[in-house]
Amino acid sequence: MLSLRREMEELRQRINVSLLRFLEEKKKTADDSYNETLYSLLIDFATRGGKRLRPILLVETYRASGGKDLDAVINVSLSMELVENYLLIHDDIIDRDDMRRGGASFHKMVERLIEEGGGEFPPGGDFSHFGLSCALIGGDVFSSMALLPILKSPFPEQMKVRALEEFALACEQCFRGELLDVVLERREDVDEDEFIRMIDLKTGDYTTCLPLVLGGIFGGLEDVEVLRDYGKLIGRAFQIKDDILGTFGDNKKTGKPTSSDIRQGKKTLLTIYVLKNGTSQEKKFLRGKLGGEVSEDDMERIRHIMDCGAVEYSLKRIEYYTDLARETLLSSPLKYKNFLLQFTDYLKKRKF
Template identity: 30%
Template sequence: MSLYDEMKSISLKVDEYLSTYFRKEPQFLYDASYYLLRHGGKRQRPFILINSGMMFGAKLENLLPAAAAIEILHNFTLVHDDIMDNDEERRGVPTVHVKFGVPMAILAGDLLFAKSFEAALNLLKNFYTHKQVIEVVKALVTASIEVCEGQALDLKIAESKEFPSKVEYYHLIELKTSSLFKACTTIGSILGGAADHSIEMLKEFGRLYGLCFQLVDDVLAVTGDPSITGKPVGNDIREGKKTLVIKYVLDSVSERDRSKLLSILGNRKASSEEINEALSIISSSGAPERVRLEAKLISEKAISILQNFPKSRARDMLISLTMEASSRSR
């Protein structure tokens, strides 16, 4: 079975499990909470968690509560992020706050946060020990805290006139993005009964994978095909996102192009013509390719960690996913 077939198979199992979590009253609240989940998503985090567990002998079915927990937690962050960023579209549909209103979207996100921990506690029904489940909950708590810290830094950076340094930006995305991927590999390996040193190695793999994933996301935000990504290209420009791609552009282009890009960056009322001009400056700068290369080098480091483990189908699936991560188009 190919990587995509395996991802689809696991995604269907996770989706089936998730569908049972949102059939309660008041239905309008649960509909708002389930809205983003039922409109797709790559389900990479459940895929990584499940394969991290299966590397050490865990059964897929027993890992489903944890896979659901991490996907629910991820979607909680998206709902609240979209509110803060005033994004109107995700996965090709209106965002939760556009569809249901801001107050209901905040409640929907809060419910998702609580439901993620409820899902994790259901691991006790799958014969995992209290100690293992406590460690799983601790990993979810750590990831939740780090995501909030990262989002706070992102808001602070947005308010500043200065661009973050490369080191500062990597720290930001390690908190905002890598934290959940670290939780996936940590939780999976814990539930697989891995030794402490193996858990730490998988945690580092998750950290590196998250960095690679976010860097490519930043590239796709200014080069991607909306029909594939599900996001309008140029959103990051209107929002004034100070990504590594934009930093590299500003560091390398002419003063004229630099001034033009800065005049458009963060202008939510920028016309389509202005956005296209900004995208043209970015594309011709070579910055997207430079960031792609950094992502590729990081993905190679992540793969080298996996190669320390015995060959298995689960390990090879994670290697294939990581190889694809730096070259993906969605």
Template identity: 30%
Template sequence: MSTSRIRKEVDAALLAFVDRQRPALLAISPDLAPMLAALDALLTGGKRLRPAFCYWGWHAAGGRDRRDGIVAAAASLELLQASALIHDDVMDSSDTRRGQPSVHRRFQSLAREQDWSGATETFGEGTAILLGDLCLAWSSEMYETSGVDGEHIARGREVYNLMRTEVMCGQYLDLLEGVRGSGTVEAALRVVEFKSAKYTIERPLHLGAALAGGTPEVTAALREYGRPLGIAFQLRDDVLGVFGDPAETGKPAGDDLREGKRTVLIAQTLERASPAQAAVLERLLGDPGLDRAGVDELREIIEGTGGLAACEAMIDRYAENAAKALGDASISGESRIALEELAVAATTRQA
């Protein structure tokens, strides 16, 4: 089965799950309709990478003969992702997500349009937190009711629980670096690993393998492939956050600079910057009012110091390590081809 077919099936499973939940929410109150609309809008976007890695981890581990429920179980990761994105946008004060207003901004606008008397900012942020919590609860419900047999659901539950713990810890480390500003590559890589790399690729692969009843050897092989690929994926995302096309990223150009993200790209730049360049970077990074001229100035510093080239070299190195691990693994046929294609999709997105 092709990866594009998996994506279509994941889309259908998500739509069906949310549609099953819809009557219960609207029975509580019609006032919940805007929350469902916000979730519908968010779920229409995304590359579905996590479900894809979960599915092909399952396939590689020998689950291809017991397909019942695997797509729904994999699709539940999109609800977990929705929860993380909604909360992340609140913490980063992001205005947009996937080319549309972030959830908290959407509800702030709703309150202003309705001329409600309360604090619109608090309402928007509170609603986003609640919708993110609802997505987190629904991710577990969708997983548990996916239709995968109980023995394999139980095996996967341990991975699912660990993944959720790791991403929350990674998010805290990201916040910590933002306020502490240590600026080291080592600290930034620790955030990359736990906030994104494991959660995006390594753990979904492990979840799929667990759902298939995979052997420890297959799980280890998927780890050797997934961990470096996950790091390369996030490093590419960091580059796109500064140099990416808004039409591709769904966010304004240089948004990561306005948010003050202490990424590996920034750490590599600071390691190579002159005192004057470092002073400019520290002054402008995290300025929510940073204009196009300021973005261009920071881009010039990042390129001129060699920070961008160093980050690109890291992406290439981690991607090569992932390719080598997959080449050495006893994974063959359709699974290998799909994992090779996913590695390219994860690391060569256009700037």
């Protein structure tokens, strides 16, 4: 496990260097001061942290398929990180989230910039709507940029076209999941099957399946379907763990207050479990808090309620999906499976 962490950290740093270089080059092409400011903010947002899990997965799957051109594939993997920033910025608008990766969300960052009168943006008008507009535009800029690392790579054109088709479809699935996520917030009667469908769409396709499939394509694999199956399973484990960390984790590491999910009324396996299996008092309390204001005391009580079964159940589901994933991986045509096998275990143990 130590070697896995070291390998991930080394790769993360190389990806960070490439990402910064890519974005700085982009910024140079912005030929007015407003767009320069926008690109500076985009750089700030994209480089202030982040685990780089998606690019790492792409690079490691490429290697596991026998691919040798590490520099080329690291550059390709930036597209994963760019699309992630696109989705996070738009997601934070939708969720009205003020925090991301321990700093302000993009729309809040712009809003505060004008409020404080710094920067190039002229004052006047509705600050909050201007922040939202810039965040919408900023996300869209990341979305266009995300195609370039694939298009400009030295891999065969045929691979690029195949990869971009996967890319477009995975993004579309993710938006479908995002819609489902938003709709399920407004409903109380969500069951586990619906939740799994939502995270398969919202997380599985682009967080895990897409990097794996792309790594396989650029690594030269003909058949990547088993990677997609594996991706779906670890995607579920990843998201369920993410929801546990969101509520119980260290908010300095997760970058968001632990009350975020509850305040937004997000459906997680934890809340679904309590709403189904809790005592009528517990159900009533949680129902009253979902989508409303939540104090630190409320969160204490919610965590206590979840500790009576919901967390244990969620951890068991993670175990179940990672076990299945491990089996799927073992039957895959990958040449070198070591990293991905360790990664499967890491998903269970990670603390942020």
